Amino acid sequence: MTSRETKAEEARETLRILYEISSLLNTGLDREQLSLCVKMCERGVNPEALAAVVKELRREAAAIKGTAPDDPEAEAR
Structure with missing residues (x-):
């Protein structure tokens, strides 16, 4: 190798x-x-800042979909 x-x-x-x-x-x-x-x-990139951005994006996506951010069924949709 x-x-x-x-x-x-x-x-x-x-x-x-x-x-x-x-x-x-x-x-x-x-x-x-x-x-x-x-x-x-x-x-x-600061890992903590990156984690905060990921969480915020998930919250916003969930709000658009009308589901809770940690709703496992929402990810399947």
């Missing part, structure tokens, strides 16, 4: 582990969303 392949495999494994943790914590983030959040944090 080349150095580049090794780094790519390590990145995939790291994201897999982060996704498992995310799922255990019921964050509601899919792999793509989680990957984007990780990339933003790696580029210097």
Whole structure:
């Protein structure tokens, strides 16, 4: 395996582990969303500010849909 392949495999494994943790914590983030959040944090975005933005966007989306932000049935719609 080349150095580049090794780094790519390590990145995939790291994201897999982060996704498992995310799922255990019921964050509601899919792999793509989680990957984007990780990339933003790696580029210097404050993680707490990012979490606040995600929560606010969920609240606004729920208000538009007329559901509670933590309503699991709302995500299926």
